[in-house]
Amino acid sequence: MDEALLRSLTPTVLAVLVRRGADFAAAEDAVQDALVEALRVWPADPPRDAKGWLVTAAWRKFLDATRADAARRRREARVDEEPEPGPTPAVDDTLQLYFLCAHPSLTPSSAVALTLRAVGGLTTRQIAHAYLVPEATMAQRISRAKRIVSTVRFDQPGDVATVLRVLYLVFNEGYSGDVDLAAEAIRLTRQLAAAIxxxxxxxxxxxxxxxxxxxxxxxxxxxxxxxxxxxxxxxxxxxxxxxxxxxxxxxxxxxxxxxxxxxxxxxxxxxxxxxxxxxDWVQIVEWYDELARLTDSPVVRLNRAVAVGEADGPRAGLAALAALDDSLPRHAAVAAHLHERDGDLDTAARLYAEAARKAPNLAERDHLTRQAARLNARRR
Structure with a gap:
């Protein structure tokens, strides 16, 4: 059984069902039921057309669920009879699914979770483990996201920039537990690059x-x-x-x-x-200038100060840093680095210790604490 194939087909099949008229939550449930059926049937009877098999099975699951639910009878009246087997469009629908999962009405955390679930094909347990939250918490987050996007028309134009930011958020989570989110983000971005x-x-x-x-x-x-x-x-x-x-x-x-x-x-x-x-720090500064022009981001300007310090000396870097708000994340760490390069070890040690107290994770905190300890030892 090729589980990687199943995961790669999940967004295409889900997109086909949504395009045919299924709401997002019902379509996602039907696709998951079809995947379970595939895991049961395919080892003994592999299909010639894996995608076609999944589309047909998922659509039948959706119709069965719709007909069984009295509250959905009005929607059933709008559902066409099961289409004849044949080629199913993939690229455009899959692209729309990316847009749907990164819809602006979702919070960034919900958009990331829904993208990993619907486009990435990960289980709720895997996503919860990767983000170090209880599975029930992640299930609620995904359910809320599915309810929100179920009200969005599937043919509305999507925002590529929003999709890219969601994928970048996934990538920056890196590796945790049994799901390598950095590798997953690369896989999904390759898929998007093939579609657009x-x-x-x-x-x-x-x-x-x-x-x-x-x-x-x-x-x-x-x-x-x-x-x-x-x-x-x-x-x-x-x-x-x-x-x-x-x-x-x-x-x-x-x-x-x-x-x-x-x-x-x-x-x-x-x-x-x-x-x-x-x-080549001079070129790097030039690229940071371009990036600052594009984004006007204080974090970009903070990183630019580091590059200026390398290209033109630590005092030039400190001058660039002086124009920025000292409450910015990593500001103290950058200042410590530049003061150390300028020979002011007392100030650098104090700033490393300050940066360690503000560090967002244990690994960074330990690194900055060791830097402070190293300079304090040199001053003795």
Whole structure:
């Protein structure tokens, strides 16, 4: 039984049912019932056309459920008789399903959960485990999301930018438990890139590949964080880097720059450097300037201050940092790094300790605490 095939077909089948008139929640239930049936039947009697089999089975499940529910009899009157078997459109419907799961009426967390459930084919238990919440909590979140999108017309135009932000949220969750969300986000973004010719979709895929290529070197054997400058670059995945750069170059050639392409260009410059010392920080600053123009994001300007500090010296970086709100996440950590490079170890140690107290996770907190301890030991 090819479970990967079943997962890859899930969004296509779900989209076909919604296109035919099933509301989202009922369609999703029918698809899940069809998948269970496939797991039972296919090992002994594999179908010639897996997608056609699933569409037919899911549509029958939907019709059975509709006819059995008296409260849905009015909807049943609007449902056409079961269509003749034959080719079913996939690309457009699947693309609309991405748009539906990332609908602006959903909160970001609900959009992520629904995308993983409906497009990714993950179980509620897997999603709950990945996000470290009880399965019942995740089930409620997904149910609410399905109820909301059931009121949305399936043929309404979707917002590509919203879909990309949802996929980026999935990617940034990384790995937890038995579901590798970073790999899942790459898989879903590849699927989206196959369905839509858009340079920002390509830019996001390139960005994911370039970041994911460094994954093996980001933590030490004891689980502690390894900063980019200290990473063992021989452990970077050169195949993913080459693919990411190729995708990025093709996207940039279309001259429709977007924020994900700009972020990917920065990641590519890091990936191109054989050593940290060879990093082209001047170009990175230029790309951060482009990114700031596109987004006007204070977080981008914070990262730009780091790049300025590398390109033009720590005092130039501190000057760029001075224009930003010191309540920004990671502001204290960036300030600590720049003060250390400028030789002010007392201020740097104090700021590392402050940044550790504000760290969003244990690994980052431990890393910043060790940095503060390292400088305090040097001052003795």
């Amino acid at each position: 010719d858009h340079p920002e979709v390509a830019g996001l895929l390139a960005l994911m590949l370039l970041h994911h290529a460094r994954r093996a070197s980001r933590t030490a054997p004891d689980g502690s964080l390894v900063p980019l400058a200290a990473q063992d670059r021989s452990r970077w995945d050169t195949t993913s880097i080459a693919e990411g750069i190729g995708i990025l170059q093709a996207a940039l050639a279309r001259d429709r720059l977007g924020e994900f392409q700009a972020q990917a260009a920065i990641a590519a410059l890091h990936a191109d450097a054989l050593t940290a010392e060879e990093t």
